[in-house]
Amino acid sequence: MDSSNSTKETGDIPIPVTSSKSSKAAPPPVVAAKAKSTTKQPLVSGWKRGLGIIDFILRICAIAAALAAATAMGTTSQQLPFFTQFFQFKADYNDLPAFTFFVIANAMAGAYLVLSLPFSILCIVRPHILGARLMLLVFDTVAVPLVTAAASAAASIVYLAHNGNSDANWVAICRQFNDFCQRVSGAVVASFITALLFVVLVAVSAVALRQK
């Protein structure tokens, strides 16, 4: 349409002027955009790569915390040195369903974190792939309440084991099973640290997604 318009006007001189003008007017924005992208892209990319590396390190820490929590709770069992004719006093994580849930949830979180490492590496190598980052964000967000629920359920039982409850006539079993209680308390703390690391991971992913 444009060319036909100019050919019609050819009766007089202006064609070369208009064509040169139009060719002159069109390119500058493109050139400007290109120059802009070439100056800004590496900066954004490097910044995103830095976030990816932070994400990776946090993930390693979270794996350590989650697996420490699961194994500390799972492997602890204390047998008291005295026993009656019918009964041997033994404390185990299997005795309390809250502790069983704790072990399962923390093991799941640890397994997910191990499986998420390749995607985290992918986000470092190719910072512009948003799909992997978004997937990590969603799963991390799901993991936060899971780990928090496990930790708080175990914490309420641990508190009860330490202090007992006179109203419900529940004795403080930690007086007998002191070693067991200490390891279990450590596991609960490790689990809360895992939950905190997940929250930080969510924040990191959100920031990385924000800057497109």
Place this chain on the structure above:
Amino acid sequence: MDSSNSTKETGDIPIPVTSSKSSKAAPPPVVAAKAKSTTKQPLVSGWKRGLGIIDFILRICAIAAALAAATAMGTTSQQLPFFTQFFQFKADYNDLPAFTFFVIANAMAGAYLVLSLPFSILCIVRPHILGARLMLLVFDTVAVPLVTAAASAAASIVYLAHNGNSDANWVAICRQFNDFCQRVSGAVVASFITALLFVVLVAVSAVALRQK
């Protein structure tokens, strides 16, 4: 404008032709963009408004669930009809720290939800304000682990009250405090429903933010 152009072209003067050309070349993209926006804007806006209304309804439901959980737990106390000379058997939420935390966390969630209602309405009235939506998303995300932690801590105690634990020599107090246990169990269920509603609210906000 078109008519003026044609009249000028008949005059055979080149300069106005180029100026008319540039004025002709410039507007079309703007007009096209305007036409596009006018056809697409109401659709996106209506869709966002629908999401906002869903958000508002979910928030009302969550307020009901959170306050029901807090009040059911907070107001329940059962006194057994028999008592000894020194002791009166009474069950109260104050007796167990997990239940106290439950009441506080659910009351906080309820209060936050009430305070968030104006912002939810703002998101219905002005669907394109992203700040309010983002703020709701962040606070909802924080509320999910809070409510989940409270619910699961209370749930582990309620389970213990229902079933007891023979290994730790903790008796099932629900045999005596049956009424108390039933109301407390209801409160825990309501709290888990609140947590679920928060998760749905987060998803709704995320979808609303995704479509810019």
